[in-house]
Amino acid sequence: MVVPRLIERKRAGEALTSGEWRALVAGYTAGEVPDYQVSALLMAVMFRGLDPSELGALTQAMLDSGDRLSRPSGGPSRIDKHSTGGVGDKTSLILAPLLAACGVRVPMMSGRGLGHTGGTLDKLEAIPGFMTRMPLIDAARQLDAIGVVMFGQTDEIVPADRKLYALRDVTGTVESIPLITASIMSKKLAEQLDGLVLDVKVGSGAFMPKLDDARTLARTMVDVGTQAGCRTVALLTAMDRPLGRTAGNAIEVVESIAALRGEAAGDLMEVTLALGAEMLMLAGKAVNRAEAVARLKATIRSGAALDKLREVVRWQGGDVAVIDDPSRLPAAPIVRKIRAGHNGRMPPLPPRALGEMVVAMGGGRRTAADEVDPAVGLEILPRVGQSVQGGEVVAVVHARTAADADVAETSLLRALDAAWQRHEQPLPLLLERITSEHSEPYGELQWDR
Amino acid sequence: MVVPRLIERKRAGEALTSGEWRALVAGYTAGEVPDYQVSALLMAVMFRGLDPSELGALTQAMLDSGDRLSRPSGGPSRIDKHSTGGVGDKTSLILAPLLAACGVRVPMMSGRGLGHTGGTLDKLEAIPGFMTRMPLIDAARQLDAIGVVMFGQTDEIVPADRKLYALRDVTGTVESIPLITASIMSKKLAEQLDGLVLDVKVGSGAFMPKLDDARTLARTMVDVGTQAGCRTVALLTAMDRPLGRTAGNAIEVVESIAALRGEAAGDLMEVTLALGAEMLMLAGKAVNRAEAVARLKATIRSGAALDKLREVVRWQGGDVAVIDDPSRLPAAPIVRKIRAGHNGRMPPLPPRALGEMVVAMGGGRRTAADEVDPAVGLEILPRVGQSVQGGEVVAVVHARTAADADVAETSLLRALDAAWQRHEQPLPLLLERITSEHSEPYGELQWDR
Numbered sequence: 046m047v048v049p050r051l052i053e054r055k056r057a058g059e060a061l062t063s064g065e066w067r068a069l070v071a072g073y074t075a076g077e078v079p080d081y082q083v084s085a086l087l088m089a090v091m092f093r094g095l096d097p098s099e100l101g102a103l104t105q106a107m108l109d110s111g112d113r114l115s116r117p118s119g120g121p122s123r124i125d126k127h128s129t130g131g132v133g134d135k136t137s138l139i140l141a142p143l144l145a146a147c148g149v150r151v152p153m154m155s156g157r158g159l160g161h162t163g164g165t166l167d168k169l170e171a172i173p174g175f176m177t178r179m180p181l182i183d184a185a186r187q188l189d190a191i192g193v194v195m196f197g198q199t200d201e202i203v204p205a206d207r208k209l210y211a212l213r214d215v216t217g218t219v220e221s222i223p224l225i226t227a228s229i230m231s232k233k234l235a236e237q238l239d240g241l242v243l244d245v246k247v248g249s250g251a252f253m254p255k256l257d258d259a260r261t262l263a264r265t266m267v268d269v270g271t272q273a274g275c276r277t278v279a280l281l282t283a284m285d286r287p288l289g290r291t292a293g294n295a296i297e298v299v300e301s302i303a304a305l306r307g308e309a310a311g312d313l314m315e316v317t318l319a320l321g322a323e324m325l326m327l328a329g330k331a332v333n334r335a336e337a338v339a340r341l342k343a344t345i346r347s348g349a350a351l352d353k354l355r356e357v358v359r360w361q362g363g364d365v366a367v368i369d370d371p372s373r374l375p376a377a378p379i380v381r382k383i384r385a386g387h388n389g390r391m392p393p394l395p396p397r398a399l400g401e402m403v404v405a406m407g408g409g410r411r412t413a414a415d416e417v418d419p420a421v422g423l424e425i426l427p428r429v430g431q432s433v434q435g436g437e438v439v440a441v442v443h444a445r446t447a448a449d450a451d452v453a454e455t456s457l458l459r460a461l462d463a464a465w466q467r468h469e470q471p472l473p474l475l476l477e478r479i480t481s482e483h484s485e486p487y488g489e490l491q492w493d494r
Numbered sequence: 495m496v497v498p499r500l501i502e503r504k505r506a507g508e509a510l511t512s513g514e515w516r517a518l519v520a521g522y523t524a525g526e527v528p529d530y531q532v533s534a535l536l537m538a539v540m541f542r543g544l545d546p547s548e549l550g551a552l553t554q555a556m557l558d559s560g561d562r563l564s565r566p567s568g569g570p571s572r573i574d575k576h577s578t579g580g581v582g583d584k585t586s587l588i589l590a591p592l593l594a595a596c597g598v599r600v601p602m603m604s605g606r607g608l609g610h611t612g613g614t615l616d617k618l619e620a621i622p623g624f625m626t627r628m629p630l631i632d633a634a635r636q637l638d639a640i641g642v643v644m645f646g647q648t649d650e651i652v653p654a655d656r657k658l659y660a661l662r663d664v665t666g667t668v669e670s671i672p673l674i675t676a677s678i679m680s681k682k683l684a685e686q687l688d689g690l691v692l693d694v695k696v697g698s699g700a701f702m703p704k705l706d707d708a709r710t711l712a713r714t715m716v717d718v719g720t721q722a723g724c725r726t727v728a729l730l731t732a733m734d735r736p737l738g739r740t741a742g743n744a745i746e747v748v749e750s751i752a753a754l755r756g757e758a759a760g761d762l763m764e765v766t767l768a769l770g771a772e773m774l775m776l777a778g779k780a781v782n783r784a785e786a787v788a789r790l791k792a793t794i795r796s797g798a799a800l801d802k803l804r805e806v807v808r809w810q811g812g813d814v815a816v817i818d819d820p821s822r823l824p825a826a827p828i829v830r831k832i833r834a835g836h837n838g839r840m841p842p843l844p845p846r847a848l849g850e851m852v853v854a855m856g857g858g859r860r861t862a863a864d865e866v867d868p869a870v871g872l873e874i875l876p877r878v879g880q881s882v883q884g885g886e887v888v889a890v891v892h893a894r895t896a897a898d899a900d901v902a903e904t905s906l907l908r909a910l911d912a913a914w915q916r917h918e919q920p921l922p923l924l925l926e927r928i929t930s931e932h933s934e935p936y937g938e939l940q941w942d943r
Binding site for chain 2: 048049050051052053055056079080081082083084085086087088089091092212214215216217218
């Protein structure tokens with residue numbers, strides 16, 4: 046392998062062979078191919094893309110750079126869900142115990158928040174004692190024992206991705222659909238899944254704000270998963286406003302527990318049930334959406350889903366008492382109610398701005414090294430479209446200091462006024478469903494009946 | 495300066511500012527900006543190019559990374575010639591003393607051969623004792639004293655280029671017209687010239703084989719030179735066959751000495767006089783081509799040009815006796831005459847193949863670390879288009895071993911047969927003349943009258 050010749054061929058728009066991608070990734074992971082050649086190659090990929098067989102080969106080579114989550118032969122279906130990230134997106138916290146309670150094995154390997162989007166691991170760690178770092182062998186054991194594990198990517202899984210991602214981050218080569226796909230899918234395939242549901246966000250708070258880009262990313266990920274033998278379905282869902290009523294860490298745990306109690310409603314439950322229904326269908330535990338939704342709701346109603354969360358928290362060292370007494374979660378000293386200045390209909394609030402308010406209060410990360418304060422965050426009370434009276438409490442700020450709360454209050458009221466003046470139509474919450482065979486408008490979920 | 499943001503902007507097709515290019519080059523030269531960021535940026539430049547002001551800024555920033563050849567105020571015009579490289583291209587060896595003998599200051603800073611093309615320094619070093627490494631201050635002193643110096647790029651000159659070129663070589667980012675231009679022109683501008691004549695080769699043995707690409711390169715270099723205050727003219731000349739009768743090192747010195755004696759003819763003299771005429775006109779020592787050519791020929795005829803070469807060899811530590819007795823140059827033990835298999839007209843022989851035969855015999859470099867054997871090489875006796883009889887000696891191989899000569903003989907006869915069968919029309923030797931104002935067909939040189 047003469048690396049400069051491979052770079053030149055990719056630069057000229059040629060496809061590299063599977064063997065060449067394998068040698069490149071193995072050589073890079075082993076430290077034999079230097080960063081400066083890989084960054085030049087990645088930049089050529091930004092311009093030339095990867096054809097489907099190259100993308101499959103790259104994903105496989107990355108997957109092969111590390112260990113997989115071991116898997117007994119036979120047994121229940123193993124299904125995961127992955128979201129491209131958003132503000133207030135806590136569906137993983139609800140879906141993992143919910144689907145496990147339905148008899149699906151859910152190896153929920155998640156990440157941390159960065160920038161304006163939150164991360165599942167940070168939210169879970171708001172529960173006192175909850176541990177998300179564990180060796181793969183322990184994750185596999187827990188998955189076998191209770192059907193669900195919620196853990197962080199370890200050094201054993203796809204080391205090539207960690208190295209490549211760090212390089213892309215400093216060389217202007219992040220926003221490439223094939224490179225994003227290989228990064229996400231290599232990690233998901235390391236879980237040895239039967240099926241995967243992708244929640245690809247669309248709108249101003251999404252990683253890929255434009256519908257066309259999000260659709261291309263979803264289609265690309267679905268094709269790579271399917272080609273690798275993992276049945277993959279993607280839903281395009283709205284991220285032109287936060288999902289649910291909370292954005293933060295402890296307060297998102299509170300909202301997730303409420304959802305598992307059957308006490309949540311609105312957008313959050315709609316997206317959660319839509320994703321959960323796909324997971325259940327992939328697991329062969331429901332033949333259609335209506336049956337799947339009914340089963341999910343029954344599992345919540347029975348208390349089995351909440352019990353499964355209790356089990357997860359116990360297994361992972363967390364304080365189980367928080368589930369019945371959320372006041373045991375870290376709480377912010379300042380809780381400030383924000384009131385609407387006048388009457389109106391609740392507009393979609395820009396998720397990026399809200400996410401950045403949470404980061405500014407200490408609830409997120411600007412760089413990967415930042416510490417996260419689990420207690421701070423925002424609650425947005427009215428649902429988009431709901432009518433609001435002047436003087437009505439529309440939001441609650443949870444802050445460390447009065448000064449932080451002042452800043453957040455000002456930003457929030459400004460964002461609300463600006464949104465009111467924009468008169469923007471919110472995106473439909475569930476936009477499209479993309480499978481290996483076709484794409485279709487999502488249609489009705491009918492979950493409320 | 496946040497380098498990833500600059501890379502992203504270049505990737506998106508934006509122009510970076512002069513200050514940004516300056517900071518990038520300074521940071522890279524100082525080791526503060528890492529290779530992996532620069533290689534990604536260079537790859538983005540491969541796709542997006544550089545606009546004229548970016549290219550000017552990059553060239554200037556590279557120039558500013560090192561020292562310049564000092565220059566007294568006033569005094570005779572300082573003019574150099576640069577070739578993009580070819581096989582048998584020995585015009586530098588002839589032009590440097592010839593123009594100096596005409597009263598022009600010629601600071602001929604040259605490179606070594608790599609791949610199929612030869613290098614002026616390697617040829618000069620075939621003269622026993624001749625030294626091409628010297629500090630800039632010594633080069634300036636010799637230039638003042640005798641009007642000409644023929645030396646290699648030192649560490650003092652454009653260190654940014656050495657570092658960038660080494661990186662480009664291993665990251666598939668060599669063939670970019672703006673990057674090539676900045677590399678060549680930053681070094682030439684460090685000579686503090688009044689004028690520069692560029693010999694841009696066209697044809698299968700050239701770095702840019704296609705006429706359009708060569709023309710774009712020439713136009714780009716002329717514009718950068720002119721913008722930087724150095725009057726620059728480019729000639730596009732043919733490299734679809736070797737230039738002159740010899741390819742090697744010592745044997746090219748022999749041919750160059752013959753040319754300075756007035757004993758050479760054909761393509762070599764035509765290109766040499768065309769380039770020399772441009773140099774003389776830039777120096778203000780001739781008002782038109784006919785006058786310039788006449789002056790160059792008179793200077794050869796008078797012996798002044800050959801005397802100037804003697805002076806150069808003496809100043810640079812070489813054996814001056816070789817000039818009157820070329821048998822003192824290194825000679826190969828095997829001298830094999832190659833005879834034509836049948837009658838025909840001499841076709842243009844492919845320079846790349848011939849250059850590679852010389853490399854295979856040890857007369858060139860595959861990698862920069864290879865040693866060069868000055869004695870080996872090829873002579874091609876008939877001029878293109880000349881009629882050849884079967885059995886007539888058409889070439890002479892100078893080799894280290896009979897086995898090497900066998901290989902070269904076979905390759906040469908095969909190349910000759912293939913060329914005969916292709917019935918290719920040779921390119922006109924002098925194709926175009928490109929100045930800052932316009933491009934024009936070269937027209938007639940009329941040097942033989």
